[in-house]
Amino acid sequence: MSDILIRPATATDLPAITAIYADAVRTGTATFELTPPDLAEMTRRFETLTGGGFPYLAGLLDGRLGGYAYAGPYRPRPAYRFTVENSVYLDSATHRRGLGTALLRELIAQCEARGFRQMIAVIGDSANAGSIGMHRKTGFELIGTHPAVGFKFGRWLDTVMMQRALGEGRETAPEP
Template identity: 75%
Template sequence: MSLPEIRPAVAADLPAITEIYDHAVRYGTATFELIAPDIAEMTRRFGVLMDGGFPYLVATLEGRVVGYAYAGAYRPRPAYRFTVENSVYLRPAIHRRGIGMQLLQRLISECEQRGYRQMIAVIGDSANAGSVGVHTRCGFQMIGTHPNVGFKFGRWLDTVMMQRALGEGGKTLPTEA
């Protein structure tokens, strides 16, 4: 398998991103959305992240988008401004090839360069061993589990919380912009 190219996402990537996310919504438990957003909604979400200065990346193989990752605000209140939440999604055929980890590693680096100090992973479904494993290998620590907070596909689902310091984390005060 050739190595993926990881680059910033552009608007032209949104149809592929929407397709990847559509599959995750309809068949997976990584997201608790029940109805997949259309291209217009995905474009709106992309614009919000771009306007906020957050990193949004795609992984391509032979010119085809096979995965994406982005960071966004963890919470809207100003005290959380140095903390981001990550999201990583892959085409199903590309799972377990290391591309998710490459996307997450690059996302971590991009967030550190932007001055963020903490990254939170909110992992849908405690049975999602792949995502928990990738986050663990990228330096995240288990913070806790919210049991039975989502209901999808006729069953209750947990949410796993993991966290990783970025840069100096909480060891020093951030430089205000």
Template identity: 75%
Template sequence: MPSPEIRPATAADLAAVTGIYRHAVLHGTATFELIPPDLTEMTRRFTSLMDGGYPYLVASLQGRVIGYAYAGPYRPRPAYRFTVENSVYLAPAIHRRGIGMQLLQRLIAEAQARGYRQMIAVIGDSANAGSIGVHSRTGFTMIGTHPNVGFKFGRWLDTVMMQRALGDGATTLPAE
């Protein structure tokens, strides 16, 4: 398989992004959303992240978007302004080919270049070994599990919390 192109997302990519996320909502436990957002809502979310200066990337193969990743605010309060939460989603046929790791590595670099100091992964479902493994291999450490906080597909689900320092992390004060 040829290597994917990883690049900043554009509005033209959002139909494909919406389709990838729709499948994740309807068939997976990586997200705890129950109803897939439509293109209008996904466009609103994209615009909000872009307006906030956050990185949003897509992976494309032969001109077709096959995955995406973005970082957004971890929490809305100002003291969290140097911390981001990441999301990575792939088209179902593309899983386990290293593309998620490539997206995450580039996302880490983009967030670090923007001056963020910590990245948090909130991984849906403690059985999501693929996502936990990709995050571990890219320098995230386990910080805890919230047991039984989501209910989807007739069962209780955990969230796994992982964290990675970006740049100097907490060893120096950030530039204000």
């Protein structure tokens, strides 16, 4: 069995995170970006999220950074302030080894601890069975599909929307 460690990401992780994301942009449909952002842009994004109090995690598999996950604002308007959108990206060599699920479980726990009440997954490509399955395994429910909203690699792509309650969800009003 592989040794998995999940910890807060640091600035020293950003070159590996940038490489993982660049591969996802160039070869996959999980993200609808078409040009991989450079290290400076990924650093800016990291600092914006962590500076805003959102969790950003590094996942190590057998001592090597094999993936990362973060939560950020779902939408900018204030009424959405208790809802986050999650992102999980893995090095292709670490797929199907439990790292993505471990990252997402820890991300859920950290978002609950911060008082967030809902988590949204916007999954690129309805054929992305791995991501859809990982989200189902961690308590997400399918809430809808936006058909043919992205165009990448010469074809139209859907986004799959999934949602999971955090903590008390909608059962009580959140703390101000």
